[in-house]
Amino acid sequence: MNRDEVMTFVKKSLSFLPDKSYIKLYYQLRVGRKLNTNNPTTLNEKLQWLxxxxxxxxxxxxxxxxxxxxxxxxxxxxxxxIPLLGSWEKYEDIDFSLLPKQFVLKCNHDSGGLVVCTDKNKLDHANARSKIEKSLKSNFFYIGREYQYKNIKPMILCEKFISDDxxxxxxxxxxxxxxxxxxxxxxxxxxxxxxxxxxxxxxxxxxxxxxxxxxxxxxxxxxxxxxxxxxxxxxxxxxxxxxxxxxxxxxxxxxxxxxxxxxxxxxxxxxxxxxxxxxxxxxxxxxxxxxxxxxxxxx
The missing domain is CATH 3.30.470 (D-amino Acid Aminotransferase; Chain A, domain 1)
Known part of the structure; x- marks a missing residue:
């Protein structure tokens, strides 16, 4: 496994821990230093304190x-x-016939549920659906214990694909x-x-x-x-x-x-x-x- 795969495994393995215990342990594994919560001096430490x-x-x-x-x-x-083309609670509610040739699908509550479509006729729907539905079932809060994500209602949104040439x-x-x-x-x-x-x-x-x-x-x-x-x-x-x-x-x-x-x-x-x-x-x-x-x- 590469580093990201290892850290994903570690995150799942530590998910049962209380927030502060999880953060301290994961911080040491990821950043390579002990987390100083009494006198934070680095940006990483201060973001944990916040x-x-x-x-x-x-x-x-x-x-x-x-x-x-x-x-x-x-x-x-x-x-x-960026122009919004639609939003839905479920993937099966999306009417792709109404979408333009290019678009971006994403979830509103995390940073991993993203599908960039540059040609609707070539879109791998099985892969796109799997990615979006996996994201809908996740609570991004538990990855980094960022409180702002804890109670966001998961939704799918579609935006216009903005292209640079x-x-x-x-x-x-x-x-x-x-x-x-x-x-x-x-x-x-x-x-x-x-x-x-x-x-x-x-x-x-x-x-x-x-x-x-x-x-x-x-x-x-x-x-x-x-x-x-x-x-x-x-x-x-x-x-x-x-x-x-x-x-x-x-x-x-x-x-x-x-x-x-x-x-x-x-x-x-x-x-x-x-x-x-x-x-x-x-x-x-x-x-x-x-x-x-x-x-x-x-x-």
Whole structure:
């Protein structure tokens, strides 16, 4: 088994554990360090602390891929939303004859139930149905114990396939600390059949590549062009992250047309093993937990 398969097995094996016990054990297995809950200093540690100490209803709303659309519409306008083609409770309720040639099926309550269809006539319905129905039966909360996912009603939604010259567009993930946009993680070729082709690279706001992942220092200088209207993307990220201590705002940019992707409150559920320890510390220093100094004095 590869690393991801091993960790999936471990997650299932530990699912019976109480939340804090599960998180501490899984954190050590995944990240390779003991979780410090008394004095968290890294981003991963602070995201774990926030899971238990910073909860409010809006977190579940923006984590629901259907409900977040109303939030985005109110904050920045409907023009940034990918057109919604339909939503259903069951796969068999989908009338594919009414859908266009290209579309994206996904579930509203997790990050794994996703089917990208670039040609309806070639869609593997058995595989698509299996993937979506498996996702509908799962509760994403139990994977990383992120409270915001616990009570989301599972639904299927279908969005228009937005294409960048026929390809799945790059994903720009803007890290926002205390409502302030910072670095941008660019995800390229995520759905390529060649897994080695996919890249996940960090850039600063001047579009300089920053080696923040393990092994990035050995990479040649990446040649990913700066997206058009980057300033507008950063402005949108600032608006959408304003209500949260930490949020990653995911956007697409098709020749200057910006589309909202999602709001992620705990990237990698706070178990990011790809960034270096130095990056984890740097991100942790940027994230200021409200009243943390008062909390530490009372521990």
């Amino acid at each position: 899971k238990f100490n910073y909860r409010f209803p809006l977190q579940s709303i923006v984590s629901d891929k259907l409900l977040v659309r109303d939030y985005v519409k109110e904050k920045i306008g409907e023009e940034y939303l 026929g390809n799945v567009p790059m994903d720009y993930k803007i890290y926002c600390f205390n409502g302030k946009p910072d670095v941008i993680l660019v995800c390229k070729d995520r759905f390529s059949k060649n897994s080695h082709k996919a890249s996940y690279l960090y850039y600063d706001q001047e579009w300089n590549f920053i080696p923040l992942n393990k092994g990035d220092d050995k990479l040649p200088d990446p040649k990913i062009p700066m997206p058009k209207n980057l300033d507008k993307m950063l402005e949108i990220a600032k608006i959408l992250s304003k209500d949260f201590v930490f949020a990653r705002i995911d956007l697409y940019n098709i020749n200057g047309q910006i589309y909202f992707g999602e709001i992620t409150l705990s990237p990698n559920s706070g178990f990011d093993a790809d960034i270096t320890y130095e990056t984890d510390l740097m991100f942790g220093e940027k994230l200021k937990i409200p009243y943390w100094e008062d909390i530490k004095r009372n521990i």
